[in-house]
Amino acid sequence: MPDRDNFPATHDPAALAAEYYPRWLADGVFTAHAERSDRSSGTRDPFTIVMPPPNVTGVLHMGHGLNNTVQDVLVRWRRMAGDEALWVPGTDHAGIATQNIVEKQIAREGLTRFDLGREPFVRRVEDWVSQTGGQILQQLKSLGASADWTRTAYTLDPELSRAVREAFVRLYEKGLVYRGHRVIHWCPRCLTSLSDEEAEFADETGKLYHVRYAVSGEPGRAVEVATTRPETMLGDVAVAVNPGDERYRDLVGKTVVLPITGIEIPVIADDYTDPEFGTGAVKITPAHDPNDFEVGQRHALPMPVIMSPEGTMQEWADAVGRVPESLRGLDRFEARERMVEMLRESGALVKVEPHEHAVRHCYRCDTVVEPRLSDQWFVRMEPLARPALEAVRSGEIRILPERWEGVYVHWMENIRDWNISRQLWWGHRIPVWYCLACGKTSASREDLDKCPSCGGEVRQDEDVLDTWFSSWLWPFSTLGWPDEDAPDLRAFYPTDVLVTAPEILFFWVARVIMAGYEFMGQKPFHSVFLHGTVRDTNHVRMQKSLGNGIDPLDVVELFGADALRFTVVAGLGVGTDLTLDPTDLERSFSPGRNFATKLWNIGRFLLTNVGSDPVSALADIDRSSLTRADRWILARLDSAIAECDAALGPARPDGDRWKESQLRQGMRLNEYAEAARSFVWNELADWYVESTKARMQAGGADAEVARAVSVHVFDGALRLLQPVMPFITEALWQRLPGRSDGESIATAAWPRDAGWAAEAGATEFEGVRDAVSVVRQIRSDYNIPPGSVVEVRIVPAPGSKFSATYESEADLIGRLARATVTVGVAEAEGAAAHAILLDRSQLVIPLAGVVDVARECERLRSELGELEQQLGLLQARLANENFVKRAPAAVVEGEREKAKEWTARRDALASKVAALCGA
RNA sequence: GGGCGAAUAGCUCAGCUGGUUAGAGCGCCUGCCUUACACGCAGGAUGUCGGGGGUUCGAAUCCCUCUUCGCCCACCA
Numbered sequence: 002m003p004d005r006d007n008f009p010a011t012h013d014p015a016a017l018a019a020e021y022y023p024r025w026l027a028d029g030v031f032t033a034h035a036e037r038s039d040r041s042s043g044t045r046d047p048f049t050i051v052m053p054p055p056n057v058t059g060v061l062h063m064g065h066g067l068n069n070t071v072q073d074v075l076v077r078w079r080r081m082a083g084d085e086a087l088w089v090p091g092t093d094h095a096g097i098a099t100q101n102i103v104e105k106q107i108a109r110e111g112l113t114r115f116d117l118g119r120e121p122f123v124r125r126v127e128d129w130v131s132q133t134g135g136q137i138l139q140q141l142k143s144l145g146a147s148a149d150w151t152r153t154a155y156t157l158d159p160e161l162s163r164a165v166r167e168a169f170v171r172l173y174e175k176g177l178v179y180r181g182h183r184v185i186h187w188c189p190r191c192l193t194s195l196s197d198e199e200a201e202f203a204d205e206t207g208k209l210y211h212v213r214y215a216v217s218g219e220p221g222r223a224v225e226v227a228t229t230r231p232e233t234m235l236g237d238v239a240v241a242v243n244p245g246d247e248r249y250r251d252l253v254g255k256t257v258v259l260p261i262t263g264i265e266i267p268v269i270a271d272d273y274t275d276p277e278f279g280t281g282a283v284k285i286t287p288a289h290d291p292n293d294f295e296v297g298q299r300h301a302l303p304m305p306v307i308m309s310p311e312g313t314m315q316e317w318a319d320a321v322g323r324v325p326e327s328l329r330g331l332d333r334f335e336a337r338e339r340m341v342e343m344l345r346e347s348g349a350l351v352k353v354e355p356h357e358h359a360v361r362h363c364y365r366c367d368t369v370v371e372p373r374l375s376d377q378w379f380v381r382m383e384p385l386a387r388p389a390l391e392a393v394r395s396g397e398i399r400i401l402p403e404r405w406e407g408v409y410v411h412w413m414e415n416i417r418d419w420n421i422s423r424q425l426w427w428g429h430r431i432p433v434w435y436c437l438a439c440g441k442t443s444a445s446r447e448d449l450d451k452c453p454s455c456g457g458e459v460r461q462d463e464d465v466l467d468t469w470f471s472s473w474l475w476p477f478s479t480l481g482w483p484d485e486d487a488p489d490l491r492a493f494y495p496t497d498v499l500v501t502a503p504e505i506l507f508f509w510v511a512r513v514i515m516a517g518y519e520f521m522g523q524k525p526f527h528s529v530f531l532h533g534t535v536r537d538t539n540h541v542r543m544q545k546s547l548g549n550g551i552d553p554l555d556v557v558e559l560f561g562a563d564a565l566r567f568t569v570v571a572g573l574g575v576g577t578d579l580t581l582d583p584t585d586l587e588r589s590f591s592p593g594r595n596f597a598t599k600l601w602n603i604g605r606f607l608l609t610n611v612g613s614d615p616v617s618a619l620a621d622i623d624r625s626s627l628t629r630a631d632r633w634i635l636a637r638l639d640s641a642i643a644e645c646d647a648a649l650g651p652a653r654p655d656g657d658r659w660k661e662s663q664l665r666q667g668m669r670l671n672e673y674a675e676a677a678r679s680f681v682w683n684e685l686a687d688w689y690v691e692s693t694k695a696r697m698q699a700g701g702a703d704a705e706v707a708r709a710v711s712v713h714v715f716d717g718a719l720r721l722l723q724p725v726m727p728f729i730t731e732a733l734w735q736r737l738p739g740r741s742d743g744e745s746i747a748t749a750a751w752p753r754d755a756g757w758a759a760e761a762g763a764t765e766f767e768g769v770r771d772a773v774s775v776v777r778q779i780r781s782d783y784n785i786p787p788g789s790v791v792e793v794r795i796v797p798a799p800g801s802k803f804s805a806t807y808e809s810e811a812d813l814i815g816r817l818a819r820a821t822v823t824v825g826v827a828e829a830e831g832a833a834a835h836a837i838l839l840d841r842s843q844l845v846i847p848l849a850g851v852v853d854v855a856r857e858c859e860r861l862r863s864e865l866g867e868l869e870q871q872l873g874l875l876q877a878r879l880a881n882e883n884f885v886k887r888a889p890a891a892v893v894e895g896e897r898e899k900a901k902e903w904t905a906r907r908d909a910l911a912s913k914v915a916a917l918c919g920a
Numbered sequence: 921g922g923g924c925g926a927a928u929a930g931c932u933c934a935g936c937u938g939g940u941u942a943g944a945g946c947g948c949c950u951g952c953c954u955u956a957c958a959c960g961c962a963g964g965a966u967g968u969c970g971g972g973g974g975u976u977c978g979a980a981u982c983c984c985u986c987u988u989c990g991c992c993c994a995c996c997a
Contacts (some may be wrong), residue, residue, distance in 0.1 A: 010957095026956045101929095133959090142927090200987075209997085227996075227997060229997075273995085273997095274997085275997085278996055278997070280997095282997090283996090283997050290995080290997085293997090295995090358997095359994080402925095404924060407924070409994080410990095411992090415993085415994095507992095534991095540990080560959095571944095572932075572933075577926090577933075578990095580933095582931095582932090587959095588931095588947085589948065591945080591946060592944095594959060595945090595946095595959045596945095596959090598957070598960090599957065599959075601956090602960085603956070604956085605956055606956030607956080628980095667934090671933090672934080675944070678944095681943085780962085780963085781951075782964095787952060787954075787962095819954075819962095833962090871941060875940095875941095878977075881977050881978090883976090883978090884939095884978070886937065886979060887976090887978095888978080892939050893939095895939085895940070899940065
């Protein structure tokens, strides 16, 4: 085996990645087979995760690293557990984001997209995407992602574009997609409308301007209104007061004069106005405020648009005579300053005060969003939300951590229609054609060249669909939908888990669930796992633009993918953020780096000792030949397996929905990582491997037993760690004796609890560990120099479970504790000895000549005092009737056991103190 | 303005439905190049579990309240 001959002293992550990743690909390790799913012709449970598609031109950041590591751990775990595991990778065309990048590029050439024209511009974007696109997926490979790259999808693929059209047309035909004329969020920089979710709130301190509108024909009388956006005054068409407001009752029906322009507008009564707030009078600008729009509709008011799409002051739709010459063409914020100046000069400005409010910004470019009246396509969401809401309420879909479930439910209950049209060129063009002859609007799965009703000339809608309108179909569009019989769709839908960040719960997760029910008639997955955000040590979200980011590829280069993965998984509690220090990668990633190195060294040593000769299968070993250490480590492995299983699973609900008892179980990857780590490091390496050194060296039958157990246990440990550390585990696993070519640990069986804990003597090795620890402690306490050997005598008590067998462990204890150990000396040593009780047997360390007796007495007395205090508390508790009556029997019993043990320990300690130190 | 979450060792965090003397990693202290590993080994120190009140035989864990952070949602001009 070439692997075994080549065993570098230090592990080289880059070399492992270069060796194994291509091999995995070549061997099809990550490729799922539809026919093996039990929903097709096979027998395996499918386990599917669809990767939240990163932006096609995106660059990997730590958030992706975290997100994909979590998914990979789950997929690798299930693949080993025997599922037909499929992880579908892919990218999103990211309409606004990608178009923005290319627009910036051509801006450097002094051009806009309009200079290029639609077709050339789209080609230009396609060029850019084909150059840089998908590099993020390549970067994921260096993290070890075991995605099925043969199924890589892209939202603009012809197949997925077909799905998008199908979805749109179906909704259109059901009347769930409609054309709406209303105030939407408009980004004056991106020149497109945005959905509610894409217009993000940011708290800002603005100003509230109070302005007087003179009442027509009543000199001296005026109505005072307040506004944060005085420039929108130019679009005012009314002043609204509450119908019950006495102050203004007589004004309703009269008109007031808009300052600056002198236009007369009516005073109307509408419940929208809160008489308690401000002056109780509100200016109404229907084209530039969603609430005012509603008011305008109720009162059939005109709706002049006083800004251009770019956000400069213009007499746009229905606004003739409204924008003064001096303001035209000015940016809205500049115009605001100018307006205030003009108002001040005219005496209409009453006062200006600071005002805290939330302002919406474009989620892609952070420009302040302008509410603007326009025609857009909307999806009627309420009917779609109903089953999606019910799914979570009934436990068909669970959302972890639990608290996000409430957020989801609240959003779903108050869902608003979704603006899906974008005034962009990059994306799926809306499949709607307008007939120039008869005016008919047609939505169509196929491109139309003439009107289906009159045969007249048609023109396709200019807009494209929101990016999220393609990604909400992702769990089934990537599997072949709308072809209902697509093998992948049948084999792998519904998928299992969706792993993503809470930020996109509404953008994506909620919509994916709605789409799943609407188009597939069933849930898209049974679990949503929302992991935390990657933050720096100041708890600021990591972002390239903030300069506090960590490039995962740097980390991979420095410490390896395994180290990155382990660190990330171990550091991520359910529902907590991952904090890393971008200024100190060494420290941030030390948990993974240290453990990766440790694991490599364990492997190197253990496998070198074991050698390459064939090793007996554990099943062929006579159980009576197993040492106490063997039994112990086998039981510990079982326990580690059980802990890992409990932390990760269950992989899926038992039936259609989650039972209450399992609803919150599993997905605790940090516990899984910790369980595996502590087993490998603190038990396997620190104790078992140490304990086998002499046995291996001695050779003979016992060496064979030690080899067999070592190999078995290490194999199990590697398997447990494979999901989180795929490279090192593969490299070490390949070097196990008896490995044949073509196997990969990635497809080896997940270990199972073999019941060793129930085997006789499974915990007896604890006695050896205690003995060693005690001696080490004494060495350290008394500064016994490393070179000198301590004498230890074990005095077994009749009936002690260790009494018969300490002899066989004497050498081992001596070696681990650097002592000479003898067994069976009949009597305790009396005064100058340190004796410790181990299950009624005594461990006696003669202290004469080694130890300062006075100091030892002091130490023992304080130890005794502490023990007595604790014991007192314990006995008081046991004497408490209420405790004995009310606490569970097992707890009481446990406390009694403990009291017995402590009492014995106390007595032993007390007699020792008496003997050593006198009264 | 509503809703939710967090506060545990110097740092980052575990501690799941209340029940051993509250744990881990990193850092720190002491001693070690012990024939796999100094990215290591052995030993060790450090916590009025944010403050206050309550429920309970028993509270880091449950309830109330206060303080400080964070997140989500929201049409008060």
